[in-house]
Amino acid sequence: MLEIPALQRVFEAHFPGVVVPAEIAATIVRRRLAGGRSLFVQGQRTAAFYAVAAGEIETRFTGADGTVSVIENVGPPRLFGLAAFAAGQPAEYEAVARGTSEVLVFGREPYTRLMDEVPGFARALLAEFARRYDGTLRLLQAARHQGAAERFALALAQLARERGRPDDAGWIEVAATQTELARLAHLSRQTVNELLQAARAEGRLRPGRGRLWLRG
Template identity: 80%
Template sequence: MADDDALWQLFAATFPGLALPAHVAARLPALVPRRRLADGRSLFVQGQRTTAFYAVAAGEIETRLTGMDGTVSVIEHVGPPRLFGLAAFAAGQPAEYEAVARGASEVLVIGREAYTLLMDEAPGFARALLAEFARRYDGTLRLLQAARHQRAAERVMLALAQLARERGRAAGGGWLEVAATQTELARLAHLSRQTANELLCAAEAAGHIRRGRGRWWWRPAPGVSRA
């Protein structure tokens, strides 16, 4: 059975304003188990057909693609309480990417029975899920486009924005505090650590970020979206 708090935190963050019927809310926790993953453990691999989609309850899941030449490209670092793996599950197709735990992590497993209950008996859930899927797809598409076509500095800024969106906490004065390492940022931006460091130094000199050990602070420029 899922941890009820984690499940309801997921709904509050992902589907704000969605009110579940009482009988759905009563049945759902028993249909959403919680799975623990050790650091480096794959939840599913590229090309695997999945029987559920997932939400991060604790820790972090890295989604990544492996090319024919063995090159690994990180798509996203998914933290709580966000969803992932919906496209392959809903379409009944093999997963296009691998999902790997970064550190000890826990996920909520939303299988066919829970999905059917929500889709069939929770008015508004299908629309809310479609809207969330569209937001996730748009963000991922921008990152993939950046990785292939945009300059290194632009890729770093997009990676900064993504990490701030996923982990950022208001720190006053328009700053967001983000717990993330330079290595994570470099990997997400598809850059070497040295190149990422040079670009971060430039951003710090320009007053866009402040850096600390294992964390940094970011203040988006006017007109720059955090979404």
């Protein structure tokens, strides 16, 4: 049975102000995945989109030469798989559980009912797409026209918006690896490491294993 607070956290993060009726919430199931288990594979048409309820999902794609590249590590309460599902297109990446994880499954029935029956959901969904598109455009612009420090700052800001968790000490915890940050900023890992160390020395950032803490 779905834990309602988990669903509430997803909607507060992505669809603020939208209330899910109990009868629709009952159609959104919670699925448990063992570590290393694929939720869907690259090139597959998915029957749902998802939100992370617990644990972490790694999204990654495999190039023509067999090289595997990690796109991002998705933690609660982030959505993923939305674009491919909504467009009816094959997934551009694979989604794999990093350790024991749980996801909320938004299949065709809850998606259709949310769109058709819940006031404000369609507008909130469009706004979510717009935020993601705007973030991508900003990073593309930075990659072409701005220096390394500016690209690094924009990538950090995007991650903080999408995954940031403020704590009581005035820091914002962000689940991200150096590799992921380098990809977002279109920088080498060496450059990102240098910028991380500089930000740490200035007291603006604390790096950790798979995590960053930013000054709020």
